[in-house]
Amino acid sequence: DQQVKQNSPSLSVQEGRISILNCDYTNSMFDYFLWYKKYPAEGPTFLISISSIKDKNEDGRFTVFLNKSAKHLSLHIVPSQPGDSAVYFCAARGSSSNTGKLIFGQGTTLQVKP
Amino acid sequence: DVKVTQSSRYLVKRTGEKVFLECVQDMDHENMFWYRQDPGLGLRLIYFSYDVKMKEKGDIPEGYSVSREKKERFSLILESASTNQTSMYLCASRLLYEQYFGPGTRLTVT
Structure with a gap:
């Protein structure tokens, strides 16, 4: 039972345009959401996060939007750059988890074309 | 900066061998985790530890065990x-909500 889903395995965007990566979840008890970026042969790196009490968080070119009623979050990258080409994972934390356990989606591979 | 290191970047082992994967963190974190990443499946939690000598099964623990004898070191064992x-x-x-990852070990079992 996949509680966190990224339904698009891949996304291709032109340099300078907006990239939108989507993530859906099923558990309304998740209280914190994170996005990670992963290059080949490297570990994932933390990118941006959002608490369930907010609907938007922005950090430079990266913005995460949370729609709790739809159980949906998205990551916007504007403008997209070729160096953004990577696999992006969304993750969620359960409010009852005091061990920091995260549940990850399957990942979306972003390709930004020059 | 948080630093998480893993003992090997690439490893090739034979079927039936016992395999040890080691992980060390330098930030005195209590919680440590082992995942495996496979295409189309994302990151799946194998085991985690919330303190020295304390461990808990993740989503796919079968065929694996772990050891946490010191706070900074968390080992994954394929029996x-x-x-x-x-x-x-x-x-x-x-650290707080975010998890910080090591570079990964690409294990091939032949």
């Missing part, structure tokens, strides 16, 4: 490696 354990193994350490 008898099988070809379906060929994967990328990622260790993580937790």
